[in-house]
Amino acid sequence: MKLKKRSEISLTAVLVYSLLLNSGASLMWPLTTVYMHDTLHESLTVAGIVLFIMSCFMVLGNYLGGILFDRWSPYKTALISIFISLIALVVLIFSHGWPIFAIMLFIYGLGEGSSLTLLNSYASKVQSTSTRHVFNSLYIGINLGVVIGTAAVGYLLKFGISTVFTVATSFYVILLIMTIFEFNVDFQKSQSTINQNSQSDVDMGPQKPANPKLIWLICTMVFFIYMSYTLWESVMPVHMGQLYISFEKYSMIWPINGLLIVFGQPIINRIGTNFKMVRQISFGVVVFALTFFMLIWAKQYVSFIIIMVILTFGEMNGLPAIPAWIDSLADAKQKGKYQGMFNIFMSFGRAVGPLFGGIMVEWFNYPILFAVSGSLILLSMAAVMIENRKKFLAQD
Numbered sequence: 001m002k003l004k005k006r007s008e009i010s011l012t013a014v015l016v017y018s019l020l021l022n023s024g025a026s027l028m029w030p031l032t033t034v035y036m037h038d039t040l041h042e043s044l045t046v047a048g049i050v051l052f053i054m055s056c057f058m059v060l061g062n063y064l065g066g067i068l069f070d071r072w073s074p075y076k077t078a079l080i081s082i083f084i085s086l087i088a089l090v091v092l093i094f095s096h097g098w099p100i101f102a103i104m105l106f107i108y109g110l111g112e113g114s115s116l117t118l119l120n121s122y123a124s125k126v127q128s129t130s131t132r133h134v135f136n137s138l139y140i141g142i143n144l145g146v147v148i149g150t151a152a153v154g155y156l157l158k159f160g161i162s163t164v165f166t167v168a169t170s171f172y173v174i175l176l177i178m179t180i181f182e183f184n185v186d187f188q189k190s191q192s193t194i195n196q197n198s199q200s201d202v203d204m205g206p207q208k209p210a211n212p213k214l215i216w217l218i219c220t221m222v223f224f225i226y227m228s229y230t231l232w233e234s235v236m237p238v239h240m241g242q243l244y245i246s247f248e249k250y251s252m253i254w255p256i257n258g259l260l261i262v263f264g265q266p267i268i269n270r271i272g273t274n275f276k277m278v279r280q281i282s283f284g285v286v287v288f289a290l291t292f293f294m295l296i297w298a299k300q301y302v303s304f305i306i307i308m309v310i311l312t313f314g315e316m317n318g319l320p321a322i323p324a325w326i327d328s329l330a331d332a333k334q335k336g337k338y339q340g341m342f343n344i345f346m347s348f349g350r351a352v353g354p355l356f357g358g359i360m361v362e363w364f365n366y367p368i369l370f371a372v373s374g375s376l377i378l379l380s381m382a383a384v385m386i387e388n389r390k391k392f393l394a395q396d
Helices: 011-039 044-071 074-094 100-123 131-159 161-182 188-200 212-232 235-242 247-251 253-272 277-297 301-318 322-329 332-363 366-395
Strands: none
Touching (some): 100 131, 131 161, 131 253, 235 332
16 A cells, blocks of 8 residues: 655654654663673673764764755655664564674664654654744653653563563554654655745844855764763763762652753743744853863762753753754755754764763863863854854855
């Protein structure tokens, strides 16, 4: 049976897709290091190398997903991407020893990376509301998925690793069915309407067809943001442990982060409509960066909680709208490419972060690590703002 193409993608479909995709992914990430070290008896170094290679496969998936979205078929690419991840998960249900576990993680990362780029690329085509609102809403779906996945994995792991993979597989089966029926969209019919919406909704003044240099600088900033953000996942548990703060207390920080985003993001979105998108992003990124300087003096558990709350406030203002900003700067025929770039730099930042943190702590100390991280974000943000200012002066 040949399915009829839809005339447009709905915001609801994109949000549900985001929720399912990130719920499934969040079942995988928290257990990887623990399972490899405690069950497969591999060293933490080996576990780190596996995660780095998996992230590199995600970067490759990000790139291929964006290119194929623009130059081939978004629908077929989406189907293939989900199917790749699904195959890896099915294999892991029945075979999760060494080295098959690592190999399947690499395959899973390839499909996951492509799916993440396609999610952003499809979201940029939503016509029912502004691009800014779409990506802000998408961020809520992503973090709700993270809350669901990370909360469920601890419970599911008690029933065995196969149970975790089975539940993750069920998410991707639903995603595959949803992709078949909801993502077969004919974008050609509505391209002019999309262009008009993307120009007017972001409130950034007259736009040139594309601004690759500014996009590259924004993506560089994204790299430093996520490189620093992963320090909370990698070196922070060790740092807090050295301050006699238990791992159980550390693990409670992430539900706080996720729930603040789920319930606070709609409020931030409503308030943010009164400000230009670029100003809101710059404000949020600056607040986000300053929290790393605060970590230099943090010694008590309550200090880390307060810093995470402030970081989350900056994150809610600065991070969700960055894909929308990139979308507004991209040529209509290259939206997939530049959304792919965003995901590539984000994934690569996550891959480099743990390695960067380990080297900095080994060679220097935690205060220098936090100071360098915050400084890199601020410097990259300054470069973005200078280039953005040049763009407007050139248009005057």
